[in-house]
Amino acid sequence: MRKIISVLLLSIVAVGIYLSVSHIPFGAPKTKVGGHYVEQGMEETGAANMVTSVVVIYRGFDTLGEVTVLFIAAVGLAAVLGIAGQQGFPREPASFVLRNACVVIFPLILLCGTYIFAHGHLTPGGGFQGGVVIASAFVLSYLGGRERRISKRLFGSVESLAGLVFVTTGLIGLAVGGYFLSRILPNGRPYSLLSAGIIPIIYIAIGFKVGSELAGIIDNLIEETK
Amino acid sequence: MILIVSLLVLLMLVGAVAACVFKDLLSAIIAAALVSLIAAVLFYFLQAPDVAMAEAAVGAALTTAIFVVAIRRTNRYEQ
Numbered sequence: 337m338r339k340i341i342s343v344l345l346l347s348i349v350a351v352g353i354y355l356s357v358s359h360i361p362f363g364a365p366k367t368k369v370g371g372h373y374v375e376q377g378m379e380e381t382g383a384a385n386m387v388t389s390v391v392v393i394y395r396g397f398d399t400l401g402e403v404t405v406l407f408i409a410a411v412g413l414a415a416v417l418g419i420a421g422q423q424g425f426p427r428e429p430a431s432f433v434l435r436n437a438c439v440v441i442f443p444l445i446l447l448c449g450t451y452i453f454a455h456g457h458l459t460p461g462g463g464f465q466g467g468v469v470i471a472s473a474f475v476l477s478y479l480g481g482r483e484r485r486i487s488k489r490l491f492g493s494v495e496s497l498a499g500l501v502f503v504t505t506g507l508i509g510l511a512v513g514g515y516f517l518s519r520i521l522p523n524g525r526p527y528s529l530l531s532a533g534i535i536p537i538i539y540i541a542i543g544f545k546v547g548s549e550l551a552g553i554i555d556n557l558i559e560e561t562k
Numbered sequence: 563m564i565l566i567v568s569l570l571v572l573l574m575l576v577g578a579v580a581a582c583v584f585k586d587l588l589s590a591i592i593a594a595a596l597v598s599l600i601a602a603v604l605f606y607f608l609q610a611p612d613v614a615m616a617e618a619a620v621g622a623a624l625t626t627a628i629f630v631v632a633i634r635r636t637n638r639y640e641q
Contacts, residue, residue: 469619471624
């Protein structure tokens with residue numbers, strides 16, 4: 337009986353979604369703002385990657401909100417898991433192959449993540465993607481070198497510093513240009529590394545912030561709280 | 563092209579159903595990671611490399627790691 341009711345409810349929801357979506361023309365522009373971003377975005381922001389110009393400049397305040405949500409999640413997890421005294425994993429060291437492979441691969445992954453967020457205004461990717469790649473490098477290091485730990489204090493200070501850089505850049509923009517995250521630096525020559533005004537600063541800050549937050553989450557989860 | 567995409571979507575569906583059906587939660591996690599990975603490839607085919615990167619890094623790598631750690635702390639098999 338319960339299954340029949342749930343299937344019935346699901347089909348009602350499916351019909352509702354179908355009816356509401358089927359009248360929207362697929363792919364047709366619904367507002368003019370998207371066209372403006374596509375046509376004027378590169379001239380206005382100097383960023384070759386259109387997605388980045390939207391994420392950091394046009395919707396920069398939303399991005400600050402997203403980073404804050406991630407921060408609150410990390411803090412909540414640390415508060416829930418980090419209360420009891422921590423002991424770490426039972427110390428069975430990783431195998432020779434795993435440990436040495438991690439030593440070789442770990443810096444390469446870090447380099448890849450750094451490349452992704454430092455070139456966020458030129459190539460696909462950005463602060464969030466690069467930060468997650470860096471966090472996955474720390475996952476690998478926890479698999480390979482089980483007895484080592486990165487200090488929580490370091491994660492915390494990197495994360496706070498990155499958040500401070502983001503907010504300070506925005507506030508300087510507010511003081512100089514009249515609104516939060518206004519473009520205070522010149523756009524520079526397009527397609528070069530030092531271009532697009534404040535975008536590289538913001539994206540490097542986001543990359544460090546996301547990377548340290550997610551690595552801290554993994555760190556908190558991996559430690560045993562008995 | 564359309565053949566490859568439909569094959570990938572079919573594989574993704576199989577992975578999603580498997581993730582629901584498996585009693586061994588570790589296998590279910592791997593099936594869910596497969597779904598994320600194929601979603602990333604599909605995003606790339608749809609010319610959204612930014613989203614593809616985020617999906618591959620978050621869905622296939624980090625979420626899987628967090629789930630595996632969670633299983634380590636609880637039960638591996640569904641009761």
